[in-house]
Amino acid sequence: MQFSASLLLSALALSRAAPSTPEASADEIIALPGLSSPPAFSQYSGYVSVSDTRDLFYYHAEGPDPSLPLVLWLNGGPGCSSLGGGLSELGPFFAGPNGTLTENPHSWNTVANMVFLESPAGVGFSTSTDPDFYTTVGDEATAADTLEFVKGFLARFPEYAGNDFWITGESYGGHYVPGAAKAIVDSNARGDSDINLKGFLVGNAWTVAEEDNKGAAQYWWTHALNSDETFQGIMDNCDFTGIGPLKGSAEEDACDKFLDISEKEMGNINIYEIYADQCLSEVNKDAAFLLEKLGSAHVASRHVGSNPTPDYEPCIEDFLQTYMNLPSVQKAMNVRPGTEWTQCSSVVDYSYDDLLSSMLPTYEALVEAGLEMVVFSGDVDAIVPVTGTKNWLAKLGLDVVTPWAPWTDSEGQVGGYKVEYDGLTFLTVRDAGHMVPYCQPKRALDFFSAGLKGELGGL
Structure with a gap:
């Protein structure tokens, strides 16, 4: 007997667990405009308060199993929206022309429960009632707010509280991702949180x-x-x-x-x-x-x-800009009225000193903490290229455990090259640019899935 696609999707929708808290229920996306049929997973978006003056906006796409790892994605900038990652790189859909969405068969939510955070306040739909924040924000405040967001998100979705938690990102995520990881490690050590942080993956990372x-x-x-x-x-x-x-x-x-x-x-x-x-x-x-x-x-x-x-x-961000400003989309995603969305913020004046600072001390502390760390690099990116990443990795002075060698993707091709250090794995992604999951979606999903399972050595 052959089931129709519509019947199957209806059955999947009926089998989903109801949102676990009233706040989660209020954030559920019932129907996302631009889709030809409903997805076989639940979606949520809304605001989590991280202080008396700041609310951060998120988009959450469930994975096929709630017990899979919970993964936070952070785009760079500084000051650019992670909805770019969610709807033009590695999320379940790509924005298309005329307000349409197309499915991404290589979405990372096929193997994990994904969360895309617009951070810091002033980026995308995230807001601050204190305008001075926009001109004083830097890495420390961004990391602290990310920590508070994770705590607030887990309170809203307690079913993920015991899951493995990973942080991922790209570009100025080279500051955001290890910075957030360090904030969580320190918070856990103080007893202020109990977040099951396993590690992070960060690509084409602005670091030194x-x-x-x-x-x-x-x-x-x-x-x-x-x-x-x-x-x-x-x-x-x-x-x-x-x-x-x-x-x-x-x-x-x-x-x-x-x-x-x-x-x-x-x-x-x-x-x-x-x-x-x-x-x-x-x-x-x-x-x-x-x-x-x-x-x-x-x-x-x-x-x-x-x-x-x-x-x-090359014009996907045109499509995304148009899509995120459709009134029907903002209503469906629980956006507060009167918000204009831009890919990168024009109001956040991020700390220039932090932009020029080195993240090597943070990496050294996280090596000591025993986190699993993966640095990846698309090899045809010319803005934060593989050459610079290799330069700063050498500065860490880590011992090589498994020497430089090719890794094989799911189609049997050389996906890139990798080297395992004592405390960190570095891999390149062949023929990928700055936005690795968009340029090479299959290869990105291959190493992402392997990384979550601790199986990068087997690629």
């Missing part, structure tokens, strides 16, 4: 300004994006500890000169995935904004028809 900036220049040169003369000019004239993400300061005229030449030599490429096309716009892009907002593809206005990478939609 000097090494990531230097690695970017090395990558541009070795991938034929810049000339020998320009590379040498950058290396000779830039103080990599004192500039923002690949962007000089007013005091560094010589550095700025060569960075400007570098940009002209590259042309209008997609710096987040150098072999995919740009989303072209009739209006000139602000290149400085692109480079400053790590992990944010700039919203543009016209689709590219000559894209040589068929599965890569």
Whole structure:
């Protein structure tokens, strides 16, 4: 006997457990606009208060089993929305043209219970009634609020309280993810929480300004994006500890000169995935904004028809911007009225000192704490490239347990390369850009699933 898809989905819907608290029930998404049929899992979104003045917005997509790990995803920026991850990278749906959604068969909620958090307050739908917060926020406050969010989320969804908990993210998530992990480890040690944190996975992670900036220049040169003369000019004239993400300061005229030449030599490429096309716009892009907002593809206005990478939609963030501002979508997702959603916040003025700070002391503390840590890197990202990541990993001075070797994806191809250190695993993802789960969805799901099970060594 063959069941129809509609009957099967109805049966699955009836079999779902009812929300465990009134707050969870109020956050349930009954019907998400743009879908041709209801999903076979429950979805929730809403606000969790993390202080008297700040409420953080989240989107939660259940996995196939409530006992599977609970996984928090944090996009970077600093100041960019994790709904970008939820609806244009690794979540259950991709935003499409004209307010549509398409299913992502490689969504991470096929193997875990996923939560996407808009953080800090001022990003996406997350809010603060104290406007001073937007100009003073940095890594410490962001980590503290993430800790409070996790505690509040587990109170709202107590069925996950004993589950393995993981933190994941990308780009400036290189600060957010280990920072949140350290806040949870310290809170657990004080007895203020009992969160079953197993570890984290973080990709193309902005971690040490000097090494990531230097690695970017090395990558541009070795991938034929810049000339020998320009590379040498950058290396000779830039103080990599004192500039923002690949962007000089007013005091560094010589550095700025060569960075400007570098940009002209590259042309209008997609710096987040150098072999995919740009989303072209009739209006000139602000290149400085692109480079400053790590992990944010700039919203543009016209689709590219000559894209040589068929599965890569360079204008997906256009679609997401439109979708998240539809009144029907905001109503369905329990958004407070009068909110305009943007991929990256224009009100959050994140701490520049924190952006330039090193996360190596945090990694060293987390190695001591015994967390499982996975750093991954798409190898065709040119904004926080693999070269910079290898630079700062060397600074940790960890012993190699299993040497550099290829890993195999579920289709039998070389998925990338990995090395296991004493306390941390590093792997590359072949032919993936800055947004690894979007560029290489199958490979990303392969290593993510293996990482949650402690089976990365078997890839």
